[in-house]
Amino acid sequence: MQASEVKTHKPVWSDWCPGCGNFGILRAEELAIRELGLDPKSVVVVSGIGCSGKLPHFMNVPINGVHTLHGRALAFATGIKLANPKLKVIVNAGDGDALGIGMGHFVHAGRRNIDMVLIVHDNGVYALTKGQASPTLRKGIKTKSLPKPNVNEAVNPLAVAIASGYTFVARGYAYDVNHLKELMKRALNHRGMALIDVLQPCPTYNDVNTKEFYDKRVYKLEEQKDWDPVVRKPEEVQEKALKAIMKSFEWGERIPIGLFYQNTLEETYEDRIAKYIENYFDYPPALQEIEKDGKSTTLMDKLLKTRRI
Amino acid sequence: MRISWLIGGPQGQGVDTSANLFGQAVAKAGYYIFGNREYYSNIKGRHSYFQTVLSDNPVHSVVSYADILVAFEPETVFQHFDEVRKVVIYDPSQASVSVPFVRSMEPEIAEEKSKLLENEGLRPTVNDAITYAVKRGAKAIGLDYDSIVVKVAEEVNVPRSVAERVKNVAAVGASLKVLGLPIDGLLEAVRNAFKNELFIRMNSLAAKLAYDQVPSVYDLKPLERKEPRVWMDGNTAVALGKLAGGLRFQSYYPITPAADESVYLEAVETIEMEVNALKKGGVIVVQTEDELAAINMASGAALTGARAATSTSGPGFSLMAEGIGWAGMNEVPVVITYYMRGAPSTGQPTRTGQADLKFALNVSHGEFPRIVIASGDHVEAFWDAIWALNLAERYQTPVIHLLEKAIANSYVVTEESNFRGEYVIDRGKLVRPETDYFPRFQVTEDGISPRVRLGDAGVFYSGDEHNEWGHITEASTNRRTMYEKRMRKLETADREIPEEKRVNVFGEGDYAVVTWGFTKGAILDVLDELQAMGVMAIQVRMFSPYPRNLMRKLLQGKKAIIALEGNYQAQGAEVMTEQTGVFPTHYVLKYNGRLITSDEVMEGVKRALKGERRVVLSAGQ
The missing domain is CATH 3.40.50.920 (Rossmann fold)
Incomplete structure (x- = not known):
């Protein structure tokens, strides 16, 4: 069959395990895109490697999918977004992907505060390689594939994100699709680098952090009367960031989900570029007409003359 | 006629500045130049030197000797006395300094040079090193740097410690006299080089005093220039070529000797374009967290339709291997500018080398079309930068543009017209579809599929083997079809490129x-x-x-x-x-x-x- 004869696109059959938390994340993402009325053609879903990496291929919304390398989804996404800031960029990465092999990019994405959303599929294991411990699995936990209890302490993605400069930091739960969808909509509407760390049971390899484990522990920050994570004045930044970091360490009988921190006052990387390059938002790199009748439209005369001796 | 002039000194004490001033003065007098900078991987103190070859004809390389050696401190004499042919300018007040007192000299070099003198029955002193050169026919010219420093301190009314800084410019002043050239080109260069009025006065005076102190050895005459000439180093030549070629996104992680190219591009910011009545464009330069980010950001940018590149050297290229493979698998037009330096590992970061050719040809696992080009000089580097961007888009595959530190850090003075002409842009099969979805990897006879920008129609990419839609599939027939389609592009390129x-x-x-x-x-x-x-x-x-x-x-x-x-x-x-x-x-x-x-x-x-x-x-x- 010639592809060019095909008029419509068909999503790929999903090969995730039955009961996988990824289904909830996928569903929430599709709903968020639809409910916000985003033009699917201008949405780019970027992913890394792992079970989460296949997410763009499984989407029922006609988006663009860029399935990249292990750990590097944020780097690709950065190039896409900066070259064309008109695109809406959503990154999906696993916990091993974003916080293990890709931790460098995770930190630096915060420093840049690019207008993108990162969704971390956080299940505590490297499922695609049969269940090794991921960077978010807590010390001493022995999931079923581990020969010994985990010897490493877990990283706290929310605290690292806040310390790195993310301006929207939230945690969702894969089995509460509605709540997760609402978080995603807020993240997509936020102007700046957003993280949603999604607690996601892995029914196949994580027999500790199961649906039952989470169902009885998670509670919603939105339902807490005194919880106000939004920075409204520059002098509130430190206080709110510290409160959010404190909150992010709450883990045990009760596990908070919802918005931990949001700062809308910080300029984005794109804003910083636009200070030096006029027309950046209207005429970004991707849309510049660099060629006319087979010739370059770039005028070199002045640049060459600066080299005259 | 070809004259090799060499100035040396500790890194951070104005060797580059003096070489630049000398080059400008000589270029203003109508001579062609090739200049090369040799320096240690260090911040300050190690011996660096700059060799400038000047000629009445275009010149493209350096020589392994110095017709004129210019020293304002002992180590330069010790490092280069055996290379001098005609003139050595040195500081006679340092005549008794011996090799062991020059702490910055590496022991291997100290021993080697001392031995050279010893074999002639000479001691390892400045005096005897000069004698060595004189015995081989060179003329020794003692320049009384101290008297110049004292005079500058008095006349400009600055402390001696400040006036010490004029020694290197004094050396240039003396050099021009030795060549027989007028001093005005140097004075003009000094005025352009320094912003501070005090420094201009100090250095101009030092240059004049030194000029008057030494004899002429050559009798060069200023030559007429028929058309404008430019001063071009390799990093800048590539950067300008990329701009002419429509580059709009560059990512890089700082590395010697590539970083200057990206820094130049970043400084350009806004670009004048001949579309819609001078609509202004801009090139985005991102300093990344590592080279993994650099290659993958460039690939991401390329998917949106922007012409994108990254620039690096061996260690960075090693880190880019996986990303280049992704670009090959996903048929991404991305250019990697690769300045080779001493390798393996950190090797010799500031020295040149040509040992990475086979690595460039074989980078990343598996088979995919890699286009690899190598430039031979600064003019080629400029045109090849444009060529690389065109090849990348025409054949939708990574293009590796090889250069060396020897080109990156050297410069030529040559006709500006060498960099002017028709800048051809070939965007290949870039299309604007009407449909919502587009099969990005359509199988075609030449292997090249129509390409759309992200945002124009829904497309999929995957580093896994994929079908025409970009979706993952492991079906064996599709594997063979897509594998062959990709490899066919190299055959097409081979057929099309003369x-x-x-x-x-x-x-x-x-x-x-x-x-x-x-x-x-x-x-x-x-x-x-x-x-x-x-x-x-x-x-x-x-x-x-x-x-x-x-x-x-x-x-x-x-x-x-x-x-x-x-x-x-x-x-x-x-x-x-x-x-x-x-x-x-x-x-x-x-x-x-x-x-x-x-x-x-x-x-x-x-x-x-x-x-x-x-x-x-x-x-x-």
Whole structure:
């Protein structure tokens, strides 16, 4: 069959395990895109490697999918977004992907505060390689594939994100699709680098952090009367960031989900570029007409003359 | 006429500034220049030097000797006394300083140079090192730097410690007198180089005092320039070429000797464009967290339709390997500018090398079309930067543009018209579909699929084997179809790109030197001598796809084929043999981190033709 004869696109059959938390994340993402009325053609879903990496291929919304390398989804996404800031960029990465092999990019994405959303599929294991411990699995936990209890302490993605400069930091739960969808909509509407760390049971390899484990522990920050994570004045930044970091360490009988921190006052990387390059938002790199009748439209005369001796 | 001038000094004490001032003064007097900077991987204190070759004809390389050596401190004398041919300018007040007192000198070099003097019955002092040069016919000119410093301190009313800084410019003033050139070009260069009025006065005075102190040895006359000339280093040549070629996104992680290219691009910011009444564009330069980010950001940007590139050196390129594979699998037009330096590992970060050719050709696991080109000089580097961007988009695959530190950090003074002309842009099969979805990887006869920008229609990419839609599939028939489709692009490129464009041929003769990269310049500077011996030169400019038919034809019936390269294995020749079945008969190689000089080309070729199968060159401090 010639592809060019095909008029419509068909999503790929999903090969995730039955009961996988990824289904909830996928569903929430599709709903968020639809409910916000985003033009699917201008949405780019970027992913890394792992079970989460296949997410763009499984989407029922006609988006663009860029399935990249292990750990590097944020780097690709950065190039896409900066070259064309008109695109809406959503990154999906696993916990091993974003916080293990890709931790460098995770930190630096915060420093840049690019207008993108990162969704971390956080299940505590490297499922695609049969269940090794991921960077978010807590010390001493022995999931079923581990020969010994985990010897490493877990990283706290929310605290690292806040310390790195993310301006929207939230945690969702894969089995509460509605709540997760609402978080995603807020993240997509936020102007700046957003993280949603999604607690996601892995029914196949994580027999500790199961649906039952989470169902009885998670509670919603939105339902807490005194919880106000939004920075409204520059002098509130430190206080709110510290409160959010404190909150992010709450883990045990009760596990908070919802918005931990949001700062809308910080300029984005794109804003910083636009200070030096006029027309950046209207005429970004991707849309510049660099060629006319087979010739370059770039005028070199002045640049060459600066080299005259 | 060709004169080699060399100035040295501790890193951070104005060696570059003085060499630049000298170069400007000489260029303003109408001379062509090739200048090369040699420096340690250090912040301050180690011996760096700058060699400037000036000529009334275009010049493309350095030589392994100094007609004029200029020293304002002892180490330069110790490092270079055995290279001086005609004049050495030094500080007589330092005559009694001996090698052990020069702490910045590496023990290996100190021992080697002391031995050289000892063999002649001389002691390791400045005085005796000068004697060594004089015995070989050089003229020693003592420049009384201290009196100049004292005079500048008095007249400009600054402390002596501040006036000390004028020594390097004094050395340049003396150099111009030695050449017989007027001083006004230097005074103009000083006015342009320094912003602070005090420094302008100090340095101008020092230059004049030194100029009046020394005799003329040459009698050069200012020459007329028929058309404007430019001053071009390799990093800037590539940056300008990329701009002319429509580059709009560059990512990089700081590394020697590549970073200056990106820094130049970042400074450009806004670009004037000839569309919609001078609509202004802009190039985005992102300093990344590492080279993994650099290559993958560039690929991401390329997917949106922006012309994108990254620029690096060996260690960075090693980190990019996986990303280049993704770009190959996903048919991303991305350019990697690769400045080779001393390797492996950190190697010699500030020295040159040509040992990464086979790595560039084979980077990343698996098979995919990699286009690899190698520039031979600054003008080629400019045009090749445009070419690389066009090849990347036409064949939708990573293009590796090889250069060396020897080009990056050297500069030429040459006609501006060399960089002007028609800047062709070939965007290949870039299309604007009407549909919501687009199958990005359609199977075509030439292997090249129509390409859309992200945002124009829904498309999918995956590093996994994929079907025409970009969706993952492991079906064996599809695997074979897509594998062949990708590889077919290299065959298409091989068919479409004229082989004559992939090879430069200089002269004719029964003997052939086969080379690539920077060595082209050294060959051009001795081409007449080579021709007199019946030696022609072949410079390979594209290694993948390799110009095998033309190469076979060119090499047929040669009495000798001499591989001339800056590495141990003769990698370019190995590729030649692999592609053509022709073996070199002789090897002239150099891998000490210094560039091959024009006189070394002659030495190497002569020794080879006398029967030495493998000549290893070693000039350069």
